[in-house]
Each structure stands twice: as C-alpha cells, then as structure tokens.
Amino acid sequence: LSKKVQAIYLWWHKPVIDQELLQSLPNLKVIANSGVGMDHLDLKLVASFGVKVANAPRAVSSSTADAGMALLLASARRLVEVHHIAISSSMDYCEADILGVKVSGATLGIIGMGRIGYKIALRAKAFEMKILYHNRTRRKAQEEQAVGATYCEKIDSLLQQADFVMVVVSLTPQTCNLIGKRELELMKPTATLINISRGAVVDQEALVMALQTGVIGAAAMDVTYPEPLPRDHLLLKLKNVIITPHLGIKTDKATYMITEEAVENILAALNGLPMPSEVLPS
C-alpha cells in the first residue's frame, strides 16, 4: 500500500510528517495542507525527499478574518459574559457588569497585513475604526488608502495607540513570542489583544500576568499553545478572556474551498504542472 501513495491531504496536522513517514512512502509526490499555516511542517526535510508542498491561502482568508472580527466584537461587548448573565438562574446583576466598549470609531492595530490582515482591515473600516498596521513590508499606497490604514514601521507605535491589537502573522522563528512582557506593557491598560495566528506568537505566561495585573484590559484568542490548553491553565479561568477552539477556518464553506484548493494542487503536482499554491522552503 505504501508504494501506491502519491499524495497526502493533511487534515488538521495529521498525519505527522516526519522522516519515518517520508521514508516509508517512496512514491509520495505532494503534500497538500488544509489551511495556510506551515509551522507544523519541516519544509526542508520534505523537500529533501523531492516531495512538493502546497497550502490553501485563498480559501482561509475570509473565514479567518470573520473569526477575528467575531472575537473583537464579542470581547468588546462582553458577549459571552452577558449571555451567561441573561440565561443564569439568578436575575441579579450589576449594570456596570454589562457595559462594554464602543467598537465603532476605536483604533485597531493589525500586526501582520497579509491576505487575512487586509480582509480584517476592510471589515474594520466599515465599523469606522481607525486602522494602524505593522508588517514586514509596507503595503502600496492605494491599498492603504482603500482601508484608511496607517503604517507603523515600529511595532511600539502601534501598540501604544491601539484599543484593539489583532495579531495576524504566520509563525516563524522571528514571530515566536513576538508579543511578550515588553509589548504588553506598551499597550494601553484598556486595550484588548486578539490572537488569530498561532499560540506561540504570544508569550502566554506574560499574557496571564498582564491580564491579572491590569496591564492590558482583555484578551480573545482562537489559538493557544498547546491546543487545547491543560484544563488547569489560568487563561481558562480569567473573566476578561475569551478562548475559542481554533475555529478560524471551521465553516462549511471554508472547509469545502480548502479541499477544492488541495485537490487542485494535488492534481497539478501529479501531472507535472505548476501548482497554484506551492510552498517552497525559504
């Protein structure tokens, strides 16, 4: 059987692609990843076996951007908290416990202005938000103007001004622990951190500390490290934290599109044609 396998469609990081697996599949030509994150793959190792790799960048952007906005709004308006108040058996609550933060007109700082980051900017603009962004490279002037985004060459400048900080970078050695104690302390004490990239981009211990001591106001995370967190982790117990189970691309439409994109790439690779979303080791 192992000699027949020419392609792997990697669903949710399974199977684990390691030396052992690659050696056992001599005719493997292509691995198509469901999603856009590549941090779980050793690209050099895979390339050394002459196997091509593809991801699904187009399919994930809208649903992930939607999830980012969902988290931003839910956190600002305390949706999870107040829903529990609305359905709880007790009818007592304090008015102050249900007041949220106004989203329209607030400042959103987007860290990582790739496909997903830009879609977030498009959505945030409709909420009349002021948009700052930090990215490895600056976007073109028309792209900035279309969403009214201001470039912050230094991340510090973004962190100091934003009411909502949205992290939308891919996980690389450079972005690991990108948001640590120093960055959190630069943020406003009323600010919210939203992470829809990878858990490891944020120093989780520093985050817990910052939330407990009021260094920042709240956090909303679709991703953690590990996933799921150990059941006794402090992040699960903080009132001002919303955690969701990595649902960024988990919609019927997105999973369908991801699969379509994967199949396109697999067929192209098997037929020796250029792959639409090939990922090369950098």
Add this chain to the structure above:
Amino acid sequence: MWYHKPVVNKELLQSLPNLRIVASSGVGIDHLDLNLLSSFGVKVSNTPFVVSTDTADLGMALMLASSRRLVEGYEMAVSPDTEYFPADWLGTEVSGATLGIVGMGTIGYKVAERAKAFEMKILYHNRSQRKKEEESAVGAVYCKKIDDLLQQSDFVLLAVNLTPQTHKLIGKRELELMKPTATLINISRGLIVDQDALVEALQNKVIKAAALDVTYPEPLPRDHPLLKLKNVIITPHIGSATKKTRRIMMEEMIESIQAGLAGLPIPHEVL
C-alpha cells in the same frame, strides 16, 4: 427614565402635578403612552441617534457569534472535560452569505454598511424604499414583500421599532418561510417576534438558530425554553450598553430636561 422605570401611567401623572418632562433613555418609546402624557401637558424626549452605531455593532456581533458558534466554542475551550477539539466541528460562513434586514432606518442602514464589508448580499424590507444612491452605497436590494426577503436570507435581522403594525411581525408563517438553515437576529423589541412560535420553530428545526438582544418580558422567566436551547444566544438588552454611548445619552437627557424646565425648544422631543 432608564429601562422603562418608573411606569408612567395615569396614577403617576396625577400624583405629579408639576411634572413638565419625561426624558427617556434610548430611542424606543413603545413603553410610553404619548397621548396620555400630552393630555397632562407633559413633554417627552428620547435619545435617538446616539444609540445607532452601538446597536448596529451588536447586531453584527450577534450574527458573527451565532454563525461561528462562539459561545459553544468558548464552553468547549474552557470545559474541564475537553481533551481535544473535534475536527468535524463547524460553523457557518458569514462572508458572502445573504443578509435580510427588516427595517432599514438609521440602525438598519448602519448594519448594511458593516455587512457590505463582509461581502454579504443584502436584501431589505422597509415601509418605504430608500433612495437609489443609498441602496447602491451598500448594495442593498429592496424586497417590497417581506416573504421574498425571508425566503432568500441566510440571516434575518430585525431593526424595526415597535408599533401596532410591527407587533408579532415575525410569527409562525414568517418563520416557516425562512430557510431551515437561517438564523433570526433581533435587536428591536421582543414583541416584534411571536416568541412561542419562535420556540417551536427552533425546537422543530424550522429555522436553525436565533440571537436575541431583546425578549418579552425582559428578563425572561428563568424557566423559559429560550434560555435552554443550544442554538440560541440571548443578551440582556445591551444594544446601547457601552460606556461612551451611555454617557452621551445621559448628557442628551439632561439637555432635554433643562430645556424643558426652562420652557425652551427641547432637543430630541418626541411629538
């Protein structure tokens, strides 16, 4: 007046001979008998426009939270029993879906502006059609008959005010016209929806889900079936509940009161 308290009835008005003005918080005035107040020579004011953006924001928040199963997801993420996140746990995509807005006033229009950025297809039903430029700006298509809107929408958002005409606007018939995959979002008033019909529709999968900022009464009795349905999100009437907006509302109410007491023209007077 906050949250409809105190109740303004004949008894109260008779006991307050020098009452000049009732300043009501928010935009809805369905809880006030305007004719009765007028007969006592008492003026009325509200805070109409300041609530619009926050309420529109909340409408979007509810639509996103419901479609992406945010509350369920949160509970899974923090539950002591969770060992892994199932691979087949899915929500519904908002981007590119069809949103039907019932009531395209200030709030309805702000929802449309936001939904457009999510590449949603927007249908709307209103007493009157909006101007062409207003429609084009948000890509909204007018549905003269509410049935057309209900049959095509993935999300139906109610943004009308409560009047005798909109009372129970969404009943058994309307719910049955909706897609079985559709979600009802209510940011207007509880009485716009026939609540018993809604419970039945949700239990029998006539529609998929509901997200309600308003119910009748508020709050619901603690044993009400709406509180127990998994596919329902309820928030405690927080449409305008942000610190900034509440502050402005208070300022506007005081302005109206001061003007009323001084015999000057009242800003935001309701006639």
